[in-house]
Amino acid sequence: MTSRFPFRAARGLAHGMVGVVAIVLIVAGARIATASVSAISPTAQGAVSGGGTVTNPCGDASFGLNSVRPNTFPGGQALGRINYDRLGSCANAHVNVPVVLKSVTVSSTPTPNGTGGDAAIIGDCTTGDTNTACPTGSPPVTHVLVFTRDVADSGAGQDQFQIHFLNCVGTPTPPTSFGATPDNCTEPLPFEGGLLTTGNIQVRLPP
Amino acid sequence: MSLLNQKARSLGAALLAVALLVGALPTTGITAAAPSPAVGTTLLAGTTLVTGAGSGVFPGGAVWGGVALSGGSFGQGVAVFGDGTARGDFQMILAGTNVLGVATKILVVGWVTAGAANPDGSASISGTCRVDMQDGTVPSTGVPFTAAITTGGLQLTVGATALPTLVKSAGWIYLE
Numbered sequence: 001m002t003s004r005f006p007f008r009a010a011r012g013l014a015h016g017m018v019g020v021v022a023i024v025l026i027v028a029g030a031r032i033a034t035a036s037v038s039a040i041s042p043t044a045q046g047a048v049s050g051g052g053t054v055t056n057p058c059g060d061a062s063f064g065l066n067s068v069r070p071n072t073f074p075g076g077q078a079l080g081r082i083n084y085d086r087l088g089s090c091a092n093a094h095v096n097v098p099v100v101l102k103s104v105t106v107s108s109t110p111t112p113n114g115t116g117g118d119a120a121i122i123g124d125c126t127t128g129d130t131n132t133a134c135p136t137g138s139p140p141v142t143h144v145l146v147f148t149r150d151v152a153d154s155g156a157g158q159d160q161f162q163i164h165f166l167n168c169v170g171t172p173t174p175p176t177s178f179g180a181t182p183d184n185c186t187e188p189l190p191f192e193g194g195l196l197t198t199g200n201i202q203v204r205l206p207p
Numbered sequence: 208m209s210l211l212n213q214k215a216r217s218l219g220a221a222l223l224a225v226a227l228l229v230g231a232l233p234t235t236g237i238t239a240a241a242p243s244p245a246v247g248t249t250l251l252a253g254t255t256l257v258t259g260a261g262s263g264v265f266p267g268g269a270v271w272g273g274v275a276l277s278g279g280s281f282g283q284g285v286a287v288f289g290d291g292t293a294r295g296d297f298q299m300i301l302a303g304t305n306v307l308g309v310a311t312k313i314l315v316v317g318w319v320t321a322g323a324a325n326p327d328g329s330a331s332i333s334g335t336c337r338v339d340m341q342d343g344t345v346p347s348t349g350v351p352f353t354a355a356i357t358t359g360g361l362q363l364t365v366g367a368t369a370l371p372t373l374v375k376s377a378g379w380i381y382l383e
Contacts, residue, residue, distance in 0.1 A: 068256070
């Protein structure tokens, strides 16, 4: 009887390698596809700043934002400001709100200048401050939620600024995933923004 | 039976290899950072946040690179610390008319590294910027810039070119 061992072994190895390659491709593909969708935490540290322009249905809009969180703020609270201004004569043009909540994650693979990460920043439209401005909606806009993504030192076409207009029952719950609307909020107006046209966003650990 | 055993062995080897390879794959993109109580403790002590978005107008006679400037828009988010350092971004789009009479825009995007909160309530920031004259020339990078910012406008100096103050006409500039 002639032994077929070497051939069967080789065929088995080949089958195994095909399986390995197929499964590795599937798994690696899934990792790459989900790498940019990160968990953001309402208790993590991370300072966010940025300025630039994005497009909206009316044209261009300028934005500027800052958000910081002292360690003494334990439950997602944050400080800072969100400014958003539709340029030209667009209706519902202005947003000027203090930051009250934030979820953030700082990248473990930062840009050459040492920044990178995702954040969800919530501003309060109901402060009663005469300088506070938010678009009008039905139901009314009680909060704005800004998602920022810092992936490059040159933010144009790469970093993201996306602003959502929320109607919340009570205090909104800080999101734990990028792009998620808080459970106790609805969106009476379509969100605006996306990839930056010009400008930059920085997400980094505070000094 | 032998064929089944062979396939089972192949599958087992594949799964083992996958487990090893996945563990060895480099982590890409953004991963969650563990909360660190060691950072940020004194974050707000002596920190001034400069935030703004809007547009404004230049006084007559404002010219840069042959472009007669009429106005512009801005977006900025900068944290100025008590030790003279600052971090954040500054962006302006300056609108005007070039020597051919054609409407044009100049784009300035700045990376802020230093700043100060001034006694009069204004803030000064500086760093390097990228200037795109949008006239077909290659944009300049690493150009030093400074900006003096108040709630009513901002005065930008890029390299040796000091522009007049852009007076805010829409939007907000906040220093807090």
